[in-house]
Amino acid sequence: xxxxxxxxxxxxxxxxxxxxxxxxxIARRTGISENQVGCLVDxxxxxNEDNLLNIIEAMRITLSDLDNEPVDSNRxxxxxxxDDLLTAxxxxxxxxxxxxxxxxxxxxxxxxxxxxxx
Numbered sequence: 001x002x003x004x005x006x007x008x009x010x011x012x013x014x015x016x017x018x019x020x021x022x023x024x025x026i027a028r029r030t031g032i033s034e035n036q037v038g039c040l041v042d043x044x045x046x047x048n049e050d051n052l053l054n055i056i057e058a059m060r061i062t063l064s065d066l067d068n069e070p071v072d073s074n075r076x077x078x079x080x081x082x083d084d085l086l087t088a089x090x091x092x093x094x095x096x097x098x099x100x101x102x103x104x105x106x107x108x109x110x111x112x113x114x115x116x117x118x
Contacts, residue, residue: 004047004052004066005043005047006043007065007066007067008041008047008052008055008056008066009041009042009043011059011061011065011066012041012059014080015059015080018080018081020080021058021059023037023038023041025058026041026055026058026059029057029058030051030054030055030057030058031054032051032054032055037055040055041055075107078103078107081103
């Protein structure tokens with residue numbers, strides 16, 4: 001499960017950075033200990049099918065999200081933030097607005113660099 005575990009870890013890191021999920025929250029939703037969740041997500045312990053399905057359900061992602069890796073981390077974060085803006089209906093703080101704008105600027109700069117190089 002090397003590719004799947006790496007994809008899970010990348011998505012978790014992005015969601016955690018945005019304050020959307022923690023090991024504690026996954027543990028609460030799955031009944032797996034917080035320490036065990038950390039070990040499974042970061043690859044220190046091997047994922048089995050049951051744990052994988054429980055963790056992705058707790059993170060509210062799908063197997064296809066894992067299969068679509070690698071996705072540019074900034075692009076995924078931007079999509080998550082925009083999704084939150086469109087669905088939450090709550091005003092965001094200036095810090096979150098800055099993060100969205102920064103992610104967008106970085107994404108555009110990366111796209112321009114890739115186009116120039118390619």
